[in-house]
Amino acid sequence: MMTKFLSRNRHTVQRLGFSVITLVAVFTVLPIIGTVIYILVKGGSAISWEFLSGFPHDGMRAGGILPAIIGTLYLTLGTAVFSVPLGIAAAIYLSEYARDNQVTRLIRLAIINLAGIPSVVYGLFGLGLFVLFLQFGTSILAASLTLSIMTLPVIISTSEEALRAVPQSFRTVSISLGATRWQTISRIILKEALPGILTGVILGLERAAGETAPILFTGAAFFLPRLPHSAFDATMALPYHLFVISTQVPEMPIQIQYGTALVLLVFVLTMNVIATVIRSRARARRQW
Amino acid sequence: MVDKIIIENLSLQYSDGTESLRGVSMEIRQNAVTVLFGPAGGGKSTLLRCLNRLNDLTEVKASSGRILIDGENILDPKTDVIALRRKVGMVFARPVTLPMSIRENIIYGLELMGEKRKSKLDEAVERSLKLSAIWDEIKDRLDEPAIALSGGQQQRVCLARVLALQPEIVLLDEPTSGLDPISTGKVEAALLELKKEYTVILVPHSVQQAARTADHAAFFLTGELIEYGDGKTLFTNPKQKKTEDYVMGRFG
Numbered sequence: 089m090m091t092k093f094l095s096r097n098r099h100t101v102q103r104l105g106f107s108v109i110t111l112v113a114v115f116t117v118l119p120i121i122g123t124v125i126y127i128l129v130k131g132g133s134a135i136s137w138e139f140l141s142g143f144p145h146d147g148m149r150a151g152g153i154l155p156a157i158i159g160t161l162y163l164t165l166g167t168a169v170f171s172v173p174l175g176i177a178a179a180i181y182l183s184e185y186a187r188d189n190q191v192t193r194l195i196r197l198a199i200i201n202l203a204g205i206p207s208v209v210y211g212l213f214g215l216g217l218f219v220l221f222l223q224f225g226t227s228i229l230a231a232s233l234t235l236s237i238m239t240l241p242v243i244i245s246t247s248e249e250a251l252r253a254v255p256q257s258f259r260t261v262s263i264s265l266g267a268t269r270w271q272t273i274s275r276i277i278l279k280e281a282l283p284g285i286l287t288g289v290i291l292g293l294e295r296a297a298g299e300t301a302p303i304l305f306t307g308a309a310f311f312l313p314r315l316p317h318s319a320f321d322a323t324m325a326l327p328y329h330l331f332v333i334s335t336q337v338p339e340m341p342i343q344i345q346y347g348t349a350l351v352l353l354v355f356v357l358t359m360n361v362i363a364t365v366i367r368s369r370a371r372a373r374r375q376w
Numbered sequence: 377m378v379d380k381i382i383i384e385n386l387s388l389q390y391s392d393g394t395e396s397l398r399g400v401s402m403e404i405r406q407n408a409v410t411v412l413f414g415p416a417g418g419g420k421s422t423l424l425r426c427l428n429r430l431n432d433l434t435e436v437k438a439s440s441g442r443i444l445i446d447g448e449n450i451l452d453p454k455t456d457v458i459a460l461r462r463k464v465g466m467v468f469a470r471p472v473t474l475p476m477s478i479r480e481n482i483i484y485g486l487e488l489m490g491e492k493r494k495s496k497l498d499e500a501v502e503r504s505l506k507l508s509a510i511w512d513e514i515k516d517r518l519d520e521p522a523i524a525l526s527g528g529q530q531q532r533v534c535l536a537r538v539l540a541l542q543p544e545i546v547l548l549d550e551p552t553s554g555l556d557p558i559s560t561g562k563v564e565a566a567l568l569e570l571k572k573e574y575t576v577i578l579v580p581h582s583v584q585q586a587a588r589t590a591d592h593a594a595f596f597l598t599g600e601l602i603e604y605g606d607g608k609t610l611f612t613n614p615k616q617k618k619t620e621d622y623v624m625g626r627f628g
Binding site: 255257259261262264266267275276279280374375376 | 489
């Protein structure tokens with residue numbers, strides 16, 4: 089009798105707990121879905137070929153956002169050029185070569201702290217180092233470098249994790265067959281870790297694409313009548329453009345603001361989806 | 377019989393204080409199966425990993441002594457470890473095939489050496505797979521992922537991968553520990569075939585396997601070489617009390 093009662097009670101508790109957890113999970117997803125739907129509804133009507141391929145005019149109150157889209161593309165690519173090789177190299181060093189000593193611990197501490205620095209501080213740092221000291225001016229180059237520094241910790245730590253996830257036995261076997269450490273890394277470890285590394289790279293770049301503060305003083309232009317010609321030109325960019333038309337331009341048509349937000353959101357979400365696809369495909373193909 | 381390897385007063389201690397060797401001296405004969413056996417933690421694997429300097433990957437606190445292979449001390453810091461590892465191949469307890477096709481697994485070591493000629497590589501694949509007694513089973517699926525094979529097949533591919541490099545010495549660290557009896561039988565049969573061409577050093581996964589395969593046998597206990605001698609004699613008529621107790625199954 090007693091045990092029967094207890095067991096039924098236990099089931100009730102389990103069901104209750106399960107419902108609570110499900111409810112909480114649903115609530116965490118709601119804001120994301122809500123945001124996407126809201127922006128879609130508010131900004132969807134602004135999206136047209138002209139909006140995507142035209143220059144802004146009438147003090148940005150009409151026309152398109154092409155220079156901002158292209159600018160964000162340039163900045164993302166520029167960030168990738170610097171942060172990807174550097175980040176992967178650092179991850180390889182930390183995962184495959186570094187011994188656990190004082191220096192390594194210092195490097196790790198620096199990376200962790202780098203990840204915690206507010207993005208506006210990166211902006212100021214970039215202004216001081218790249219714009220003024222190295223005299224790159226407010227330019228795509230300076231902004232890309234600033235964004236790179238911000239992105240590095242993400243790329244390093246996800247890449248290192250991906251490298252470490254490759255079974256140790258592959259390394260031992262490879263070395264025992266007469267491979268050098270570098271041959272082992274280049275022929276086996278990197279190939280196996282690549283999907284994980286790519287995921288990290290895309291997530292890092294995605295963050296860079298959406299940031300305003302780091303490019304605020306280093307490369308973003310309020311308005312440019314033409315596309316940038318070189319890496320030493322300033323550029324318009326989606327997040328900064330959104331900030332500008334939301335706060336700096338009076339009587340701004342609201343659907344242009346939301347349209348811009350929608351484009352930025354799609355840009356970032358697309359990168360996210362690519363990362364997810366790479367990861368799930370690699371997982372299905374993985375031989376360990 | 378020629379002594380292929382001479383180990384002189386070898387001692388080793390890992391940084392974390394685990395399994396170590398204490399003053400081990402022994403000669404290992406060419407073209408024979410030498411079995412290193414004893415309870416876990418006796419130093420057998422450590423000794424194997426000294427012979428191809430795989431211990432370089434592990435944190436070693438202190439080591440002393442000499443290992444002469446063909447008269448050269450391989451523990452000398454100036455030793456070309458890459459060349460050494462090609463000469464002294466190793467098969468591990470768990471079959472670890474690399475994440476690539478069977479064929480690519482076999483030619484991995486050769487490609488590292490820069491061998492690109494297809495005829496040479498094909499020849500090596502066939503020869504080593506035949507020696508490992510698996511050619512007939514898998515010759516039609518060489519381009520499939522090696523991971524798709526059964527454990528026993530994978531282990532023989534691992535052996536073939538070592539043999540493809542035409543080593544002189546083959547180290548086997550409990551190569552059949554994860555295999556079923558039939559696969560074990562096949563691997564053991566391959567071993568007996570191997571000693572015609574190679575010097576084979578085996579850490580067996582049981583005393584029975586040691587007795588079945590040993591030309592020479594060495595009994596290790598807590599890092600010390602307790603008894604070393606002819607396989608037949610050692611298992612039927614051991615001189616040391618400790619060896620007898622272990623062989624008879626009184627401890628283990």
